[in-house]
Amino acid sequence: MSPEECIDFFFKPESIALIGASPNPEKLSHTILRSLREMNFKGKIYPVNPGYGEIEGLKCYSSLGEIEDRIDIAIFAVPAKAVLEILNGPVSNIKGAIVVSSGFRETGPGGKKMEDELKALLIEKGIRAMGPNCLGIYDTVSNVDTFFIEREKIERPVRDGVSILTQSGSFAAMIMDELANEGAGVARVVSYGNKVDVDESDCLEFLARDEATKAVALYIESVTNGRKFLEAASECVKKKPVVALKVGKREPGARAASSHTGAISGMYEAYEAAFRKTGIIEVASYEELKDACKVLNRYSPVKGKRVLIITDGGGIGISIADACEEAGLRVPEISETAVRKLREKLPAFASVRNPVDLTGSVRDEHYVAALQETPAEEYDLAIVSLIWGPPLLTESVVEKIKDFADSFGKPVLITSSGGKFSREMASAFTKTGMPIFFSPDSAVRAAAVLCGGNGRQK
């Protein structure tokens, strides 16, 4: 890769210029400035706006040319026309741009013309760019946040291992907000919108090399360059798991996608083939992608498809077993030897088979006994379902299960359904860093991801 192709500097910027900076809290540029400060961004921040001398205690520059520093990222938070005007001026100190502005290709022929002009200008000036019509970067590693939606509206997730790539800004905002709300984290999120320059393949190339990224989640409306994508995806999959949600699969969705970021979604079958060929794990829905993010923060895919289910609610155990089979996973019988061992360790009321049903008489230690006494070679991952009604079940079960999971080589997925009380009990798991799933179906979706994808699709 030639240096000018490398987009790494977007993820470790030392200086950021904020074009269109404003002291007005209603301006989106203001939200970005506040975010950068709340993220405790360590580099330099240069507000740019001819109308102000100072903003929030920072010197404000009247133009980019006035800044006597190399700018890694110039955030364009100005109307589409102004973006072009500024790029026509002195911008030789700019390395990269994030154009959050909309009003380009997604608006029709006039916007398309402006986007072509933008593209030509970027090439002429040697500037790499994300966007336009995007939210840009939310990065827990470099402490950058160009998402212009207030943190009161869209929560920011804590730092963790999964990085998310998306064309759709609304999708990025939704999944970030929900992950944060469920106590899950991310490494880096990139919303690249219309992809006038930087696209999914550029980002995949970087994320493949990125040590902070343990797994990648892709939301794809369309891929710009098929061959480049196949190469980048194949390389990335060699290093870490990659999951993808392709939207705009069928006619109506495809139609909308074409308008949305001005892209043509292309035949879904081609994408399916590409995912299979590169080893990308395909997910079928938004919820599956979210579940994938949560589980891949902690666990890597496994080789088999055998699931051990442990529950204190018989009906829920059965639902989970059913959902597993529907998703192409297996819920094998426990061996006779293991059944004998389990019977010794578990009380008589427990149902010793798969699913193991500890019933409403469960005590904390029974969960661990069931996990410990079932031989590890009999399953590839465990789904542990807790409902918090049983009177003798306490919060201490969390630490006990966590200790087992920490020393165990296989994924242990927790599901805890229910309302306020359950959420509170479940939050203890979140604090330990274990991913938690708020419905049986959600845990099974996550399990299917670890087992290489939902079997129904194959």
Add this chain to the structure above:
Amino acid sequence: MSPEECIDFFFKPESIALIGASPNPEKLSHTILRSLREMNFKGKIYPVNPGYGEIEGLKCYSSLGEIEDRIDIAIFAVPAKAVLEILNGPVSNIKGAIVVSSGFRETGPGGKKMEDELKALLIEKGIRAMGPNCLGIYDTVSNVDTFFIEREKIERPVRDGVSILTQSGSFAAMIMDELANEGAGVARVVSYGNKVDVDESDCLEFLARDEATKAVALYIESVTNGRKFLEAASECVKKKPVVALKVGKREPGARAASSHTGAISGMYEAYEAAFRKTGIIEVASYEELKDACKVLNRYSPVKGKRVLIITDGGGIGISIADACEEAGLRVPEISETAVRKLREKLPAFASVRNPVDLTGSVRDEHYVAALQETPAEEYDLAIVSLIWGPPLLTESVVEKIKDFADSFGKPVLITSSGGKFSREMASAFTKTGMPIFFSPDSAVRAAAVLCGGNGRQK
């Protein structure tokens, strides 16, 4: 139906005896007593326990025979053996029993023998019974609550139109807790466990006639009597929508179900055929059943499968369209005439097609304009997706959409994804009585239910 076959009195009891009543707050009978009082149950409550003279200000009886009143429901909250002992004594004043106690058929051959004995005793004494191994009844109409799990752990839903029938107590508790947490209500919930007497068919017969029940949701591990079920279900479907989740479909789940309530799940294909024949709408997962409950509280199934999607997040609109197509629904193009009308009413930034994308520049009135200007004859239901990032979108949009939905003949399903802020904004919808779905996928599952079930299964 002969009077002795009629189980209506379970749903309008005038007197309840609580066998095993205790002043000890850790006893499940205590939870039941507290619940009956919190529900403001209007009938008489007779605690029964030879060990006490008074419990919580109520006279406590040493035996059932001592009560000089006809007892509509005798709740047995004592060990399995004691249930049999008591039934062997004087019980001529008992009309119905709810045996919440476990320790019967679900525990193996010994328990099976006890359950046979229980059955014989009930027939001999002419007592109709629910259970054993169940939670019994949660009823927002008659203000009965025999669920023995504390309200701090499992929230109780408010009154609404859907009634839920389930073998599994843990399932009942989970779905009640989650519905309550999501602001949704129920009419009556029956958890009948091992079904020594009253089964799904008896309950369906009652619910068909029950004016408080607008729709029925069934969780089925197994059906006791196939012919009786077909008749009861057919009759009920003529009166109101019935949805069903069959669990224990495949081998492992079926195995567990057989242990769980001692039932044999039978061939899934037979259930599928029965659902089709009777007109029951089958759902595939726990989440779908929950979504069905929420949507059927307010809306009835529709004739067609055409969905109008309105969103302020392009990516989310596309995901919804995809999910609709996956579920066998249709997302038709809006007619040329309608497009022209919409273009007049909506700002230039809006994408006027289906999905309608109002973008991040949306204002409250645009949602209503999009709903109003698309001719009703072009779609069968609408999914309105809100993300709350857009700066000009306010809480007032809720009242505006509600007013439209109230005067409109077709279902309008709201989806609002996200974390704390979104949940708060969304709660305004819940207050208006409109069902709200917390993910795009969830709204599509509900839409599929209204359109007669998920097309994938057919």
